[in-house]
Amino acid sequence: MPATRLMPTEIGDDLIELTRTICDRSLRPAVDETEAAAAAGEHFPREVFAELGAAGLLSLPFPEEHGGGDQPYEVYLQVVEEIASAWMSVAVGVSVHSLTCYAVHTFGTPEQQAALLPGMLSGEQLGAYALSEPLAGSDIGAMTTRATADGDDWRIRGRKAWISHAGHANFYTTFAKTGDDRASCFVVPADAPGLSFAAPEKKMGLHGDTVREVIYDDVPVSGDRLVGQEGRGIGMALAGLDAGRLGIAAAATGLAQAALDVSARYAAEREQFGRPIAQHQGLAFMLADMEAAVTSARATYLHAARLRDAGRAFSTQAAVAKLIATDAAMRVTTDAIQVLGGAGYTADFPVERYFREAKVTQIFEGTNQIQRLVISRNLLKDLTG
Missing domain, CATH: 1.20.140.10 (Butyryl-CoA Dehydrogenase, subunit A, domain 3)
Structure with a gap:
C-alpha cells in the first residue's frame, strides 16, 4: 500500500512512479537472493545501481548543467524512501552516492565542478564517502588520516573505516588532515596507486551494502582534486x-x-x-x-x-x-x-x-x-x- 505522497511538481510525481516501476520490476524480485549472496561475500548489486543511474535516479538533487536531475530535495528524498521500501541496502547506497557528490557540487571550484560532476552524476560511476575512522568515529576533529603536500600535489596516508561501496566505487570523497587543526577534502580515483581495502565487515544486516576499511598507503592525489580551499574539510x-x-x-x-x-x-x-x-x-x-x-x-x-x-x-x-x-x-x-x-x-x-x-x-x-x-x-x- 504505497504511502500518500506530496509532490511539488508533476515531474516529481512521474519520478515516483518511475521509481515504483523499477522497484517492482528489478529490486523486489532480486532483494532476498542478492542479500543472501552478499552475506556470503559473493555479490555486490552494482547492476541495480547501473539501472537506477540509467534512469537518472542517482543524480536527482544536482544541477542539470552538470548532468543532474535539478529536482528539489523533497522529491529526491521521497525517491530514496520508495527504494528503501523495496531494498534498504540500495537506498542507503543511493544516499551515500549523493553524499559523495555533495562536496564538489557545493564547495568545488567551477573548474572542478565542470571536470568531475558530469562523471559523478552520469549514472555510470558510484562513489564512496571516506570520513569515518577506526578510532575517531563521530569525532571528526580526531581523524588521523593525513594528506601531505608534494609540490602542487598531495600524498595521503591513513585508514578509513565503515566505508560503504569500498572496493566497488569509482571514486572516494576523502577527508584528511592537512594541518594540526584543519582538514581538507579530496576526490581520490579508485585506481590510485597505494589505495587498498580490508576484508568486508561481517554485519548483521544490510549485506548488499558492502562496508570495508579503506587503506591509503602514500596515495598520490593531483592538486586539482583538492576540493575547494585547503583546510575547509571539517x-x-x-x-x-x-x-x-x-x-x-x-x-x-x-x-x-x-x-x-x-x-x-x-x-x-x-x-x-x-x-x-x-x-x-x-x-x-x-x-x-x-x-x-x-x-x-x-x-x-x-x-x-x-x-x-x-x-x-x-x-x-x-x-x-x-x-x-x-x-x-x-x-x-x-x-x-x-x-x-x-x-x-x-x-x-x-x-x-x-x-x-x-x-x-x-x-x-x-x-x-x-x-x-x-x-x-x-x-x-x-x-x-
Missing part, C-alpha cells in the same frame, strides 16, 4: 552530514513503511479465535501506533527537506528527522515481528531482515546520541551565548 563534512542525515531518515521511513505493509496484510489475513487478528483491539492498536510512527517520520524529513529547498537553515531539523525516523524504524520493525508472531522470527517473511537492517540506522551518519547532542546545542546556543 566544515564541508559537517554540512554534508546534514544532507546525508536526511537521506538516512528517508530510507529509514521507507523501511518502516515496508514493515508496516507486511504487518497489516498479515493481520488482515491471519485468523485466530474465528476472526482475523486485525480485529482484535490489542493488535489493531499496535498497527495504529506503527502507522503513526511512520507518518511522523515522513513528516519530519519532509519538513527539513522543504527548509533546505527554501535555502533556510535545516541542521537541527535534519538531526531531528534522523533521530525520529530511525527510532521509528527500529520500533516499527520490532512490532512487525510481534504482529507476525513466530512467523515473524523466521526468514520466511521479510520482517526479520527489516529488523536487522533498522538497527544500524540508529548508528551511522552520527549515532542518535550524537543527534541529541546536535539538537540540544543548536537549541541552546542562542540562549546561552
Whole structure:
C-alpha cells in the first residue's frame, strides 16, 4: 500500500512512479537472493545501481548543467524512501552516492565542478564517502588520516573505516588532515596507486551494502582534486552530514513503511479465535501506533527537506528527522515481528531482515546520541551565548 505522497511538481510525481516501476520490476524480485549472496561475500548489486543511474535516479538533487536531475530535495528524498521500501541496502547506497557528490557540487571550484560532476552524476560511476575512522568515529576533529603536500600535489596516508561501496566505487570523497587543526577534502580515483581495502565487515544486516576499511598507503592525489580551499574539510563534512542525515531518515521511513505493509496484510489475513487478528483491539492498536510512527517520520524529513529547498537553515531539523525516523524504524520493525508472531522470527517473511537492517540506522551518519547532542546545542546556543 504505497504511502500518500506530496509532490511539488508533476515531474516529481512521474519520478515516483518511475521509481515504483523499477522497484517492482528489478529490486523486489532480486532483494532476498542478492542479500543472501552478499552475506556470503559473493555479490555486490552494482547492476541495480547501473539501472537506477540509467534512469537518472542517482543524480536527482544536482544541477542539470552538470548532468543532474535539478529536482528539489523533497522529491529526491521521497525517491530514496520508495527504494528503501523495496531494498534498504540500495537506498542507503543511493544516499551515500549523493553524499559523495555533495562536496564538489557545493564547495568545488567551477573548474572542478565542470571536470568531475558530469562523471559523478552520469549514472555510470558510484562513489564512496571516506570520513569515518577506526578510532575517531563521530569525532571528526580526531581523524588521523593525513594528506601531505608534494609540490602542487598531495600524498595521503591513513585508514578509513565503515566505508560503504569500498572496493566497488569509482571514486572516494576523502577527508584528511592537512594541518594540526584543519582538514581538507579530496576526490581520490579508485585506481590510485597505494589505495587498498580490508576484508568486508561481517554485519548483521544490510549485506548488499558492502562496508570495508579503506587503506591509503602514500596515495598520490593531483592538486586539482583538492576540493575547494585547503583546510575547509571539517566544515564541508559537517554540512554534508546534514544532507546525508536526511537521506538516512528517508530510507529509514521507507523501511518502516515496508514493515508496516507486511504487518497489516498479515493481520488482515491471519485468523485466530474465528476472526482475523486485525480485529482484535490489542493488535489493531499496535498497527495504529506503527502507522503513526511512520507518518511522523515522513513528516519530519519532509519538513527539513522543504527548509533546505527554501535555502533556510535545516541542521537541527535534519538531526531531528534522523533521530525520529530511525527510532521509528527500529520500533516499527520490532512490532512487525510481534504482529507476525513466530512467523515473524523466521526468514520466511521479510520482517526479520527489516529488523536487522533498522538497527544500524540508529548508528551511522552520527549515532542518535550524537543527534541529541546536535539538537540540544543548536537549541541552546542562542540562549546561552
